[in-house]
Structures are given as structure tokens and as C-alpha cells.
Amino acid sequence: MQIKTSTYLLPDAPAQYEQFQWLAQQIRDYGGDSTLVRAQEIQGLTKQKVIALFNDTRAKDYGELTKSLQPTPGSARVLPGSRGLA
Numbered sequence: 001m002q003i004k005t006s007t008y009l010l011p012d013a014p015a016q017y018e019q020f021q022w023l024a025q026q027i028r029d030y031g032g033d034s035t036l037v038r039a040q041e042i043q044g045l046t047k048q049k050v051i052a053l054f055n056d057t058r059a060k061d062y063g064e065l066t067k068s069l070q071p072t073p074g075s076a077r078v079l080p081g082s083r084g085l086a
């Protein structure tokens with residue numbers, strides 16, 4: 001979920017935080033700009049509201065992705081590595 005124009009809210013768990021640290025360093029190593037910030041609270045938002053906002057945003061994205069992956073009527077899906085219809 002994007003906050004303002006340049007900050008994104010991401011899940012905070014030890015395993016993910018380590019991955020985000022690695023990713024931020026990789027971005028800097030390749031000349032990009034990256035800052036990782038851990039926030040304990042966002043004024044005016046409860047923890048439950050933040051989680052709901054994050055989940056709602058992701059649900060919309062995943063819904064669009066799922067829809068785009070559905071075959072259209074009359075179309076056949078060919079799996080990678082397969083030859084399709086013989």
C-alpha cells in the first residue's frame with residue numbers, strides 16, 4: 001500500500017524484515033535510492049485499520065491478477081513446455 005508519493009507500507013515480520021533489508025541494500029548497490037523504516041504506529045490509524053487497509057489494497061490487486069489469468073470462453077491455455085493441441 002502506497003503512503004503519500006514515495007512510501008509504501010509493507011508487512012512487518014522478522015523474516016520479511018531481513019528480506020527487505022537485503023532488497024534495500026541491493027537497490028543501493030545498483031545505484032538506486034532505498035530507505036527501510038520501521039514504524040510502531042501511524043497517528044490516527046489503529047493497528048487493525050492499517051491491516052485492513054493493506055489487505056483491501058492487496059485483495060483488489062490479486063483480484064485483477066486472478067481475473068487476468070482466467071481463460072476466456074473459446075480459448076485454450078497452453079502450458080509452458082507443452083505443444084498445445086496436437
